[in-house]
Amino acid sequence: MTTNADLAAWVKSVAEHTQAARIHWCDGSDAENETLVARMLEDGSLLRLNPQTHPNCFLHRSAPNDVARVEHLTFVCTAIQEDAGQNNNWMAPAEAHRVVDDLYAGCMRGRILYVIPYLMGPYGSPYSRAGVEITDSAYVVANMRIMARIGARALAHIEAGNSFVRGLHSVGDLNPNRRYIMHFPEELLIKSIGSGYGGNALLGKKCHALRIASWQARTEGWLAEHMLILGLEDPSGNITYVAAAFPSACGKTNLAMLVPPAALPGWKVWTVGDDIAWLHLGDDGQLWAINPEAGFFGVAPGTSSKTNPNCMGMLGRNAIYTNVALSPDQQPWWEGIDGPQPAGLIDWQGRTYDPKLGPAAHPNSRFTVAANQCPSYSIQANAPEGVPISAIIFGGRRSTVAPLIYQALDWEHGVFAGAAMASETTAAAVGQVGLVRRDPMAMKPFCGYNFADYWSHWLSFGQRSSRLPKIFHVNWFRKDHDGRFLWPGYGDNMRVLKWLVERCQGRIGAVRTPIGYVPRTEDLDVAGLDISRVSLEALLAIDPTIWVREVADIGAYFASFDARLPSALAAQVARIKGELARQLAA
Ligand code: OXD
Numbered sequence: 378m379t380t381n382a383d384l385a386a387w388v389k390s391v392a393e394h395t396q397a398a399r400i401h402w403c404d405g406s407d408a409e410n411e412t413l414v415a416r417m418l419e420d421g422s423l424l425r426l427n428p429q430t431h432p433n434c435f436l437h438r439s440a441p442n443d444v445a446r447v448e449h450l451t452f453v454c455t456a457i458q459e460d461a462g463q464n465n466n467w468m469a470p471a472e473a474h475r476v477v478d479d480l481y482a483g484c485m486r487g488r489i490l491y492v493i494p495y496l497m498g499p500y501g502s503p504y505s506r507a508g509v510e511i512t513d514s515a516y517v518v519a520n521m522r523i524m525a526r527i528g529a530r531a532l533a534h535i536e537a538g539n540s541f542v543r544g545l546h547s548v549g550d551l552n553p554n555r556r557y558i559m560h561f562p563e564e565l566l567i568k569s570i571g572s573g574y575g576g577n578a579l580l581g582k583k584c585h586a587l588r589i590a591s592w593q594a595r596t597e598g599w600l601a602e603h604m605l606i607l608g609l610e611d612p613s614g615n616i617t618y619v620a621a622a623f624p625s626a627c628g629k630t631n632l633a634m635l636v637p638p639a640a641l642p643g644w645k646v647w648t649v650g651d652d653i654a655w656l657h658l659g660d661d662g663q664l665w666a667i668n669p670e671a672g673f674f675g676v677a678p679g680t681s682s683k684t685n686p687n688c689m690g691m692l693g694r695n696a697i698y699t700n701v702a703l704s705p706d707q708q709p710w711w712e713g714i715d716g717p718q719p720a721g722l723i724d725w726q727g728r729t730y731d732p733k734l735g736p737a738a739h740p741n742s743r744f745t746v747a748a749n750q751c752p753s754y755s756i757q758a759n760a761p762e763g764v765p766i767s768a769i770i771f772g773g774r775r776s777t778v779a780p781l782i783y784q785a786l787d788w789e790h791g792v793f794a795g796a797a798m799a800s801e802t803t804a805a806a807v808g809q810v811g812l813v814r815r816d817p818m819a820m821k822p823f824c825g826y827n828f829a830d831y832w833s834h835w836l837s838f839g840q841r842s843s844r845l846p847k848i849f850h851v852n853w854f855r856k857d858h859d860g861r862f863l864w865p866g867y868g869d870n871m872r873v874l875k876w877l878v879e880r881c882q883g884r885i886g887a888v889r890t891p892i893g894y895v896p897r898t899e900d901l902d903v904a905g906l907d908i909s910r911v912s913l914e915a916l917l918a919i920d921p922t923i924w925v926r927e928v929a930d931i932g933a934y935f936a937s938f939d940a941r942l943p944s945a946l947a948a949q950v951a952r953i954k955g956e957l958a959r960q961l962a963a
């Protein structure tokens with residue numbers, strides 16, 4: 378129950394409309410979690426994993442048609458369509474309410490309605506924001522308990538008079554034809570039905586902390602971004618904080634927890650967040666970042682002690698796994714995990730594993746685990762003021778075109794580099810994998826308003842401060858002519874980050890090219906790495922002929938935003954085109 382009359386009235390009206398059997402206000406306590414887990418073990422929505430090897434760990438198998446975010450069923454419902462922009466599906470608010478409200482009618486009959494008050498961001502931070510999710514899924518409650526700060530303190534924050542985002546979620550009948558993820562930014566409201574999958578159902582994450590928060594951030598002068606946050610400690614003990622945006626399933630979690638190679642002694646990475654950053658301009662003119670989340674909802678396949686030892690170090694306890702495979706001794710298993718594949722695997726759908734039926738673990742199978750279990754968790758991760766960001770990284774998955782790293786010439790060019798980002802699609806969203814699509818700032822699925830206005834908002838920071846972070850672009854995924862990755866990636870990405878830190882500290886040179894500052898091959902520390910000079914040159918090469926095509930493509934994409942496109946971005950296209958033409962003519 379609550380003393381907040383608006384909240385009480387909303388919960389009451391939802392309970393009546395959905396005909397929930399009863400209402401449970403979540404307090405986030407261990408006892409509550411134990412009751413919910415026991416209930417889920419009984420109804421089969423959770424399976425207990427091996428308590429010897431994985432204490433307090435569980436497996437959840439979602440409906441096979443409900444395994445990823447559904448961008449085509451995700452809507453931003455603003456009063457004026459252009460405010461949502463061509464980057465979002467749009468429906469008029471009144472119609473959207475009607476469509477989903479019809480589906481909510483009676484949808485919780487015989488079920489418990491859980492009310493989850495939650496806080497996104499550290500306790501006591503002026504940047505933290507509250508929300509309340511109503512859901513009929515105990516699995517959602519258990520995941521929200523890990524991913525956000527739920528319960529009494531969040532409710533107290535709301536009852537103290539702070540605004541909150543309302544999120545209504547029901548698994549409905551899990552029919553994809555009756556599945557919608559609706560956002561009403563003008564009402565600070567989310568309505569989601571028909572899916573129990575993470576990004577569609579854990580409403581604090583993508584729906585609130587990105588889509589609704591990005592809208593709020595524009596009106597209030599801050600940024601809500603799809604970015605990891607990490608601290609890079611150099612051998613002198615100095616920590617440079619970096620925020621990095623990559624499209625889904627491009628290794629953000631691995632990068633956030635990177636373990637530097639032994640050949641770079643004295644370097645260390647501290648994890649603040651792996652998915653979302655809220656960035657505010659401080660009185661000192663620096664951008665300060667908090668991670669609004671309290672846990673990780675990471676992609677399991679490919680995670681191993683080689684690709685992410687820190688992650689493996691936190692996955693053995695208190696974790697919820699979704700759609701991974703199961704070994705005969707009840708341990709979670711996925712493609713790419715350490716060791717040989719055990720005989721007698723059960724696949725993610727609960728069938729005896731048969732390679733003819735596909736992979737054992739779903740390619741978008743996940744783990745949910747508390748951030749404070751991470752061995753590299755930063756002591757600054759809960760600092761109310763956040764951490765000061767010295768560099769922003771944009772990155773994509775590109776087999777060709779983009780070099781291993783470049784630094785933007787200035788803020789305006791950096792915003793261009795982010796807006797022009799492109800990446801090959803992955804399994805994190807429903808749809809064809811491996812197509813190149815423009816994914817500005819990795820926010821294509823998550824920006825709650827018109828991208829053209831979003832880029833103007835980014836550019837406006839250039840007028841507000843002269844102490845903004847430097848902006849870089851990276852591509853770990855460049856391939857050679859035979860389709861082999863040129864760069865080893867994972868821990869060795871620290872070598873690229875070392876150059877970045879040294880650029881921030883003004884200690885290392887670079888070559889000025891039309892697309893930005895690129896390291897000379899000798900500037901990258903490849904001590905102890907088996908890589909040829911030819912490969913290094915290929916990784917750093919900028920082919921002006923290919924870039925002429927790339928910039929034409931970027932220009933055409935920008936032009937589709939018509940008159941709302943900020944002129945500074947069109948000017949960057951013209952500048953780069955001109956410089957490339959002069960280079961080709963020389
Ligand atoms: C995620 C995603 O789950 O980006 O973080 O899809």
Ligand code: MN
Nearest residue numbers: 603624625652
């Ligand atoms: Mn993400």
